[in-house]
Amino acid sequence: MNDAEIRRLACDLLAGIAPDTDPASLAGGADIREALDIDSIDFLNFVIALGKATGRTIPEADYARLFTMDGIAAYLRD
Amino acid sequence: MSDFVMPSLGADMESGKLAQWLVKPGSTVRKGDVIAVVETHKGAFEIDVFLEGVVSELCAKEGEELPVGALLARIATAGEEAAAPASPPAAPPPPVAAPAASPSPPTSTLLAERGAKAPAGPVPAPAKGPPVPAGERKKVSPAARRRARELGIDAETLAGTGIDGSVTLADVELAGAGRGKRETPAAGPAATEPKRRAGFDPDQMRRAIAAAMSRSKREIPHYYIGTTVDMAKARGFIEAYNSERPPEQRLLPAVLLLKATALALRDMPQFNGFWEDGRFRPGDGIHIGWAIALRGGGLIAPALRGVDRRSLAELMDALRDLVGRARGGGIRGSEMMEPTFTVTSMGDRGAESVFGVIYPPQVAILGFGRAVERPWVVDGRVVARPLVTASLAADHRASDGHAGSLFLAAVDRYLQEPEAL
Numbered sequence: 001m002n003d004a005e006i007r008r009l010a011c012d013l014l015a016g017i018a019p020d021t022d023p024a025s026l027a028g029g030a031d032i033r034e035a036l037d038i039d040s041i042d043f044l045n046f047v048i049a050l051g052k053a054t055g056r057t058i059p060e061a062d063y064a065r066l067f068t069m070d071g072i073a074a075y076l077r078d
Numbered sequence: 079m080s081d082f083v084m085p086s087l088g089a090d091m092e093s094g095k096l097a098q099w100l101v102k103p104g105s106t107v108r109k110g111d112v113i114a115v116v117e118t119h120k121g122a123f124e125i126d127v128f129l130e131g132v133v134s135e136l137c138a139k140e141g142e143e144l145p146v147g148a149l150l151a152r153i154a155t156a157g158e159e160a161a162a163p164a165s166p167p168a169a170p171p172p173p174v175a176a177p178a179a180s181p182s183p184p185t186s187t188l189l190a191e192r193g194a195k196a197p198a199g200p201v202p203a204p205a206k207g208p209p210v211p212a213g214e215r216k217k218v219s220p221a222a223r224r225r226a227r228e229l230g231i232d233a234e235t236l237a238g239t240g241i242d243g244s245v246t247l248a249d250v251e252l253a254g255a256g257r258g259k260r261e262t263p264a265a266g267p268a269a270t271e272p273k274r275r276a277g278f279d280p281d282q283m284r285r286a287i288a289a290a291m292s293r294s295k296r297e298i299p300h301y302y303i304g305t306t307v308d309m310a311k312a313r314g315f316i317e318a319y320n321s322e323r324p325p326e327q328r329l330l331p332a333v334l335l336l337k338a339t340a341l342a343l344r345d346m347p348q349f350n351g352f353w354e355d356g357r358f359r360p361g362d363g364i365h366i367g368w369a370i371a372l373r374g375g376g377l378i379a380p381a382l383r384g385v386d387r388r389s390l391a392e393l394m395d396a397l398r399d400l401v402g403r404a405r406g407g408g409i410r411g412s413e414m415m416e417p418t419f420t421v422t423s424m425g426d427r428g429a430e431s432v433f434g435v436i437y438p439p440q441v442a443i444l445g446f447g448r449a450v451e452r453p454w455v456v457d458g459r460v461v462a463r464p465l466v467t468a469s470l471a472a473d474h475r476a477s478d479g480h481a482g483s484l485f486l487a488a489v490d491r492y493l494q495e496p497e498a499l
Contacts (some may be wrong), residue, residue, distance in 0.1 A: 049323045060321065
């Protein structure tokens, strides 16, 4: 997946978790947990969905790299 | 013949609107079946039955607003002839006789509801409802049903991604969004319209919370105590546990807090139950209400059943299911009635401590703050440790600070042996 595809996927998944928000309008460096007001269960659901959509198992130790859109894009490109 | 009445879904509920019947006269019902959707100030709830039998009459009409205790349907219980007119009622009729009369005080209706359901025995675990047999109506969460109506979609034709295969709000939104894209390929107004969360009206939710919490502060002499819990062992346990598992099997610290609380309640049952008619009535099982903040404001605290008897993995599944349904609108009426105790946790981004307001007629609420890294003394040396403040608000009519201290100490003790939880 290229950068734009990853960001679109992440936005779609986050919009499903926080339907009253617009993740696409987030700054790339904003903490999605703060900006979208999602809690640890929401974030876990996001990681599960991201893993299923990309076929990757994301270790818990890597969660901190997924707190921003830029981080998510960089992590999934690797 | 048993009466199926408007349930009391909490101390703050005086009436509810029968939004939808999911059964017809002649339908066979089993314990735990969802037979109606009721809308209250706190949103739409799926109402399950506590008995087995055949629906003989639907007495309330869809759209009707009725007080708690009002007759909704008559159900011929197993062994009875559906048409037998002379059979005595299997359960005592609720004291709220006239459905048209003004609502009776919450406590007595709550009692009536509990009294009426008691003989029917335990309901199955919420997440494991009976599978919908082929040919019967597909399970659709109330919020999904409502949103589907708004969008003009037949929710029953959608593939359900809910834990039990039910159609969720997300499924409907997805179908709606997909359809919108097809119809307006140039990303027209449909795509940019703000999404509205179905399920509850924030103003009504505010009023419902105001009523319950005012009653709590008016009637319950609260006392508050707190203690600091070293979460290093609990955190280490979770890290090791999670490192070997895929995300969908991983635990959150919340389940350890829940299980430790449940085991402490088993040791000290005077905190697990209700203050009713001037005396304490112990809870039948340890069913912990988990306070869930809803997007758009407000909160509900539906029950996780039998927390002391479930494994951490089971609790994690149940918690994810419960939170998902709370936000998507698929909470069952029974889950709102059952809590014998409440836990409110600030999560990983909240305040460091919370002093809760007891949800009447319960007698205590335990609050957990956010875990914070702080200096802590271990064996005479200062070390950095993740600490959580646990605070108990309890009803002074039912217990004293000494017992409360022992309860908090028990919660702490269990959290120091996470592998035994």
